Amino acid sequence: MTNGVYIHRSLEGVLPDANLLHVKVRTKEILEKELQRREIASKYDLDLEFQPEGTVTTAQTDRLNAREEGRCKQSLMNHGADILRNFAGIKPILPYVVAVSITILCTLVGMAMTPFVDEENFCMLYLLGVVLVSCRYGLGASLLAVLLSVASYDFFVVSPHFTLARSETPCLLTFITMLVVALTMSGLTARVKQHAKQLDMRVKERTYELAVANEALKVEVASRAQAEERLKEAVEELARSNTALAQFAKIASHDLQEPLRSLRGFTDLLTRRYAGKLDEKADEFIEHINDCGKRMERIIEGVLSHARVQGSDRPFVNVNLNDSVKEAMKNLEVAIKESGANISVDELPTVKGDALQLVQLFQNFLANAIKFRREEPLRVKISCAESVGSDEMAAYLDVDDDLPRAFWHVSIRDNGTGFESRHTKDVFTMFKRVHSGQVYAGTGIGLAICKAIVERHGGNIWVDTMRNGGSTFHFTMPIVTDSEKSAA
Amino acid sequence: MSRFIEVLLVEDSPADVRIAEEAIVDAGVNVNLHVVNDGEAAVRYLTQQAPYDNAATPDIVLLDLNMPKMNGHDVLDEIRNQNNMKEVPIVLLTASESCDDVEKAHNLGINYYLRKPVQGPGLGQLLNAVQSLWH
Amino acid sequence: MDFYYIFAGSPNTPQRVLSRLAVCGQLKVRGRIAENKETPADILQLLAGDENWEVRASVATNPRAPQEVVEILSRDENADVRYSMAECDHMPFHVLDRLAQDENPYVAERARNTLEEVFVRLAI
Numbered sequence: 001m002t003n004g005v006y007i008h009r010s011l012e013g014v015l016p017d018a019n020l021l022h023v024k025v026r027t028k029e030i031l032e033k034e035l036q037r038r039e040i041a042s043k044y045d046l047d048l049e050f051q052p053e054g055t056v057t058t059a060q061t062d063r064l065n066a067r068e069e070g071r072c073k074q075s076l077m078n079h080g081a082d083i084l085r086n087f088a089g090i091k092p093i094l095p096y097v098v099a100v101s102i103t104i105l106c107t108l109v110g111m112a113m114t115p116f117v118d119e120e121n122f123c124m125l126y127l128l129g130v131v132l133v134s135c136r137y138g139l140g141a142s143l144l145a146v147l148l149s150v151a152s153y154d155f156f157v158v159s160p161h162f163t164l165a166r167s168e169t170p171c172l173l174t175f176i177t178m179l180v181v182a183l184t185m186s187g188l189t190a191r192v193k194q195h196a197k198q199l200d201m202r203v204k205e206r207t208y209e210l211a212v213a214n215e216a217l218k219v220e221v222a223s224r225a226q227a228e229e230r231l232k233e234a235v236e237e238l239a240r241s242n243t244a245l246a247q248f249a250k251i252a253s254h255d256l257q258e259p260l261r262s263l264r265g266f267t268d269l270l271t272r273r274y275a276g277k278l279d280e281k282a283d284e285f286i287e288h289i290n291d292c293g294k295r296m297e298r299i300i301e302g303v304l305s306h307a308r309v310q311g312s313d314r315p316f317v318n319v320n321l322n323d324s325v326k327e328a329m330k331n332l333e334v335a336i337k338e339s340g341a342n343i344s345v346d347e348l349p350t351v352k353g354d355a356l357q358l359v360q361l362f363q364n365f366l367a368n369a370i371k372f373r374r375e376e377p378l379r380v381k382i383s384c385a386e387s388v389g390s391d392e393m394a395a396y397l398d399v400d401d402d403l404p405r406a407f408w409h410v411s412i413r414d415n416g417t418g419f420e421s422r423h424t425k426d427v428f429t430m431f432k433r434v435h436s437g438q439v440y441a442g443t444g445i446g447l448a449i450c451k452a453i454v455e456r457h458g459g460n461i462w463v464d465t466m467r468n469g470g471s472t473f474h475f476t477m478p479i480v481t482d483s484e485k486s487a488a
Numbered sequence: 489m490s491r492f493i494e495v496l497l498v499e500d501s502p503a504d505v506r507i508a509e510e511a512i513v514d515a516g517v518n519v520n521l522h523v524v525n526d527g528e529a530a531v532r533y534l535t536q537q538a539p540y541d542n543a544a545t546p547d548i549v550l551l552d553l554n555m556p557k558m559n560g561h562d563v564l565d566e567i568r569n570q571n572n573m574k575e576v577p578i579v580l581l582t583a584s585e586s587c588d589d590v591e592k593a594h595n596l597g598i599n600y601y602l603r604k605p606v607q608g609p610g611l612g613q614l615l616n617a618v619q620s621l622w623h
Numbered sequence: 624m625d626f627y628y629i630f631a632g633s634p635n636t637p638q639r640v641l642s643r644l645a646v647c648g649q650l651k652v653r654g655r656i657a658e659n660k661e662t663p664a665d666i667l668q669l670l671a672g673d674e675n676w677e678v679r680a681s682v683a684t685n686p687r688a689p690q691e692v693v694e695i696l697s698r699d700e701n702a703d704v705r706y707s708m709a710e711c712d713h714m715p716f717h718v719l720d721r722l723a724q725d726e727n728p729y730v731a732e733r734a735r736n737t738l739e740e741v742f743v744r745l746a747i
Contacts, residue, residue: 261504261605262503265504265604266506266507268605575637575639575640594633597635598635599630600633613626621644622637
């Protein structure tokens with residue numbers, strides 16, 4: 001005995017949208033049911049296909065089985081019983097009994113009324129009887145009723161009584177009429193019943209389909225929720241590790257600073273006390289040690305700054321970027337004057353952020369521009385535009401998520417040396433320097449800090465550049481709506 | 489010739505002690521330098537407990553912040569309100585860039601702070617200023 | 624290095640040191656002493672007669688300034704001194720009141736505003 005997938009196919013034409021209802025039944029009584037179903041199928045013109053296991057099954061239908069199995073089997077059995085009851089095959093007795101009784105009743109009534117009414121009118125009574133029977137019961141019973149009615153009518157009512165002598169035209173006419181009526185009525189009745197049954201079945205099918213879909217949805221929702229949960233965990237994990245890294249960098253740098261300081265202290269002493277008193281080589285060595293010490297100091301400071309950016313928990317406040325630029329320019333006053341740089345600033349907006357870090361941001365950009373200038377006087381232009389996150393920008397920045405919010409897009413353009421455009425992503429990496437260290441002193445952390453600051457503020461940072469063509473640094477910052485601003 | 493300034497240096501790192509010593513030499517100021525290596529010893533020195541029973545209250549205290557067991561803040565807490573310490577200038581020696589640390593120290597009663605590594609000229613000027621103002 | 628300046632402004636500086644600084648310090652130093660909450664009254668009295676208006680203004684707005692000093696300074700001939708007092712919210716009422724009727728309109732207006740602010744705060 002094999003398990004299999006049974007497909008019950010709804011009757012096309014009767015049910016306009018024919019849907020396939022897959023019912024997977026795993027039971028040992030399959031064979032008996034199958035026999036019964038095939039019987040029903042042939043009588044009712046249903047299509048029952050047997051498909052071996054291994055075809056399309058889904059988790060949902062798997063689970064549904066247990067539940068629906070009972071129900072479907074039950075309904076099919078009921079259905080089958082219903083169908084069978086309405087047709088020849090196993091013949092229930094009741095309708096025929098009723099047919100006979102009604103005919104007898106009509107006859108009795110007719111006989112009782114004979115003295116008062118004409119005999120011809122009694123055929124109507126029998127007609128009534130036939131109609132009643134054919135309304136309630138099917139073809140067989142109504143046919144029997146017709147025959148009996150005509151016979152009774154002829155036998156009991158039409159004179160001569162109790163004979164079947166006059167069976168001519170009037171009887172024939174009556175007979176034909178009754179027959180037609182009976183056939184029509186019972187046909188109609190049968191049709192109606194059939195439709196009702198099919199409707200019922202269709203409802204059951206639909207309910208089942210809905211249940212299946214519902215189950216599917218529930219499973220989907222559960223799996224989504226699970227995925228979301230996992231995502232949240234992953235994000236938390238990442239944030240934790242990020243913080244841990246930042247903290248580690250902070251602590252390591254901090255601890256590194258101490259011996260470095262002592263080193264500097266002693267090299268200072270050496271320089272002051274013994275410069276020129278030892279031989280030339282000693283002086284040279286001392287100078288190298290000094291330089292390295294200074295470089296180390298700057299690097300550690302840079303790493304610390306970078307770690308501080310991300311580890312900072314200062315809350316965001318409204319910051320007017322114009323003020324940030326002014327303060328950055330003030331901090332770089334000397335350098336700006338020395339380089340003769342001309343810095344023009346457009347009207348910049350107010351954003352939500354960390355005031356100190358935003359000053360640092362502009363300061364780093366400007367310091368860079370000053371450092372990497374050419375012989376001609378340096379010109380820097382800082383401008384701002386409102387922009388909505390676009391697909392092009394998303395593609396450029398290599399991000400997948402859609403940018404629903406509007407952004408402030410700030411650009412800092414200079415006419416300095418620029419650099420090779422293949423380094424555009426590298427410049428923001430820590431310690432990566434794209435100009436040789438001999439020519440341009442620096443630790444390569446400034447732009448990494450800029451990146452960290454911009455990202456902390458929820459924006460993106462990138463650069464357009466060309467060798468000897470100057471660079472334009474861009475960064476975005478989410479636009480704060482007025483309601484959010486006033487809530488600050 | 490000015491009298492000798494009694495300086496108490498509270499510093500745990502030997503390298504920093506050495507640097508401070510040299511800085512004092514560079515400063516060209518006449519100093520009697522007393523050194524203790526941790527907070528507890530500092531407290532005992534300033535309260536004239538054993539083994540510092542005979543220690544005189546210093547003219548100036550150079551106090552390091554980051555020390556094991558008992559750090560600079562704790563020392564300040566302990567001794568600042570003592571009678572003999574109320575008027576003694578305390579100078580914080582710190583490597584810390586943290587504003588919070590310095591602010592906290594100010595709240596606890598320091599008079600000045602110097603960045604480490606301590607350097608001769610700066611220290612010299614400070615010592616002279618303190619000398620002329622406090623004594 | 625500005626040791627004197629820093630000592631002058633520090634609340635941890637002993638009073639006798641402040642006295643010395645008050646006498647021989649520069650303008651900035653005197654100003655800080657005048658602002659310093661720990662400065663003793665007699666020093667403030669001394670500085671109330673300082674030739675520089677900023678020092679006098681700082682004395683006037685020092686919470687520890689003695690009453691008489693405040694009274695005298697409220698009649699100071701320099702309008703800036705009076706203005707600084709007018710915008711100081713811990714000034715005694717009668718002083719603010721007098722300043723509200725000052726001949727200088729800016730001083731008067733400012734004193735009036737300060738009075739309003741103070742009353743509002745009290746009402747709350």
